[in-house]
Amino acid sequence: MRFSIITPVYQVEKYIRERIESVLSQSYTDFEFIIVDDGSKDECPRIIDKYSSMDNRIQVIHKPNGGLVSARKAGAKIAKGDYIIIVDSDDWVEKDLLYYMNDSISKTNAEIVCCGFSCCYENGEKKVVSPFSTTDLNENDVSSLCQNNIFDFSQTLWAKAIKRELYFQYQMKVNDSITMGEDGVVIYSLLPKCQNIAFVNIALYNYRICNSSITRNKGKVYSADAVIERVKLLKSNLSDIDGIDFQIATYACHAYFNSCLSYFRNYPMKKAKKLIQPSWDYLARHQYFNIHLSHATRIEKIARILLKHKMFGVIKIISSIRR
Numbered sequence: 062m063r064f065s066i067i068t069p070v071y072q073v074e075k076y077i078r079e080r081i082e083s084v085l086s087q088s089y090t091d092f093e094f095i096i097v098d099d100g101s102k103d104e105c106p107r108i109i110d111k112y113s114s115m116d117n118r119i120q121v122i123h124k125p126n127g128g129l130v131s132a133r134k135a136g137a138k139i140a141k142g143d144y145i146i147i148v149d150s151d152d153w154v155e156k157d158l159l160y161y162m163n164d165s166i167s168k169t170n171a172e173i174v175c176c177g178f179s180c181c182y183e184n185g186e187k188k189v190v191s192p193f194s195t196t197d198l199n200e201n202d203v204s205s206l207c208q209n210n211i212f213d214f215s216q217t218l219w220a221k222a223i224k225r226e227l228y229f230q231y232q233m234k235v236n237d238s239i240t241m242g243e244d245g246v247v248i249y250s251l252l253p254k255c256q257n258i259a260f261v262n263i264a265l266y267n268y269r270i271c272n273s274s275i276t277r278n279k280g281k282v283y284s285a286d287a288v289i290e291r292v293k294l295l296k297s298n299l300s301d302i303d304g305i306d307f308q309i310a311t312y313a314c315h316a317y318f319n320s321c322l323s324y325f326r327n328y329p330m331k332k333a334k335k336l337i338q339p340s341w342d343y344l345a346r347h348q349y350f351n352i353h354l355s356h357a358t359r360i361e362k363i364a365r366i367l368l369k370h371k372m373f374g375v376i377k378i379i380s381s382i383r384r
Contacts, residue, residue: 062091062092062093062141062142062143063089063091063092063142063143063144063159063163063166064091064092064093064142064143064144064145064146064159064162064163064222065092065093065095065136065140065141065142065144065145065146065225066084066092066093066094066095066142066146066147066148067095067097067133067136067137067140067145067146067147067148068080068084068094068095068096068097068136068147068148068149069097069099069129069132069133069136069149069150070096070097070098070099070101070105070109070132071098071099071100071101071105071126071129071132071150072101072102072103072105073101073103073105073150073151074101074103074104074105074108075151076150076151076153076269077105077108077109077151078108079153080148080151080152080153081094081096081108081109081112081119083153083154083155083156083267084148084154085112085116085118085119086156087154087156087157087158087159087160088156088157088159088160089157089159089160089162089163090159091159091163092118092142092159093118093119093120093140093141093142094116094118094119094120095119095120095122095136095139095140096109096112096113096119096120096121096122097121097122097124097132097133097135097136098121098122098123098124099124099126099127099128099129099131099132100124100125100126100127101126106123109121120139122135122136122139127237128237128238128240129149129240129243130232130235130236130237130238130239130240130243131237133147133218133232134232134233134235134237137225137228137229137232137233140225140229142225143166143224143225144162144166144174144222144223144224144225145222145223145224145225145228145229146158146159146162146221146222146223147218147219147221148219148266149218149219150269151269151271152219152266152267152268152269153267153269154265154266154267155264155265155266155267157265158176158265158266161176161261161263161265162174162176162222162261162265165259165260165261166222166259168259169197169257169259170257171197171255171257171258171259172223172224172227172251172254172255172256172257172258173221173222173223173224173251173252173255173258173259174221174222174258174259174260174261175192175193175215175220175221175258175259175260175261176192176220176221176260176261176262176263176264176265176266177189177190177191177192177220177261177262177263177264177265177266178190178219178220178264178265178266178267178268179264179266179267179268180268180270181267181268181269181270182270183270183271189264190264191262192215192220192260192261192262193213193214193215193260194258194260195260195262196260197257197258197259197260198255198257198258198259199256199257200255200256200257202258203252203253203255203256203257203258204253206252207252207253207299207302208302208303208304210308211249211252211253211299211302211305211308212245212249212308212311212312214248214249214252215248216242216244216245216248216249217244217248218244218247218248219244219266219268220265220266220268221248223251227251227254227255228247228251230251231246231247231250231251231298232247234250234294234298235247235294236287236290236294238284238287238290239284239287239290239291240281240283240284240287241283241284241287241288241316241319241320242287242288242291242316245291246291246294246295249295249298249299250294250295250298250299253299253301253302280326280327281323281327282323282324282327282328283319283320283323284320285317285320285321285324285336285337285339285340285341286339286340287320288313288316288317288320288340289340289343289344291316292309292312292313292316292344292349295309295312296309306352307352307353309349310349310352310353311357311361313344313349314344314349314350314357314361314364314365314368315361315364317340317341317344317368318361318364318365318367318368318376320337320340321333321337321368321373321376321380322376322379322380323380324336324337325373325376325377325380325381326380326381330373330374330377333373333377334373341368341371344368345369350365350368350369351369
């Protein structure tokens, strides 16, 4: 079997039919469709069971709510395809997604194939985003990318086909509690293991952007402890890359700063400072605020200075401006 399509489901009854039908209508048909019900309380469980009864390519997993990472893991454990494709939340795919992915794999034998995608807004507007590169990457290209700018690579798991063994190895290492950057920690960990990465310069994935999701995300607190979990995992998985500490320092400061913004946006100053202190101590103890930030932007350098000197009052002001 060529592809295993894994799609987590939680409280998305409004969009679930469109997503399922977009997969079932694929012009290339050598695939299985694994739908993971992550304890959804709406009509999703009944909807997906009905589809499963009508199409034997669908496998359904019903599980208690454990979050996106746990749902992806559950799907990966039973996947049998050569490649994994993730279709997230309320997104959907074009009917020739698998056709073009398979064509690229057949020509390149790439471990990862990336395609373009469309950002789809509720007002009907679409913004097409091209893949990371218009030309395929060979082993030397991948090595250069990893040694210089690994975090420039597209961090999303969706809009990609990934060799199942690679995906499984690194997805299973991610803590279920991570709710921000959970895609990137998998992608960046497996990149150095790739000899070829291919690109399909066609928008074949549709990423839905809802106003309700934007509002909800602004009120969400992104765990500072989870940032440290990601940093530790990346440091372990990428230890063979020369100079990776500089790149991880840039990544760590950027991720931690955004986490701090969410704390100061949602908690009083005193409580926010107390909650982020343990993670600040870890980053300071391991010199992340002192390492030269490789390829950092001016804003990222300013963020590091604010964090290093614990200028939380300024960060609090920034959090209120960036609502």
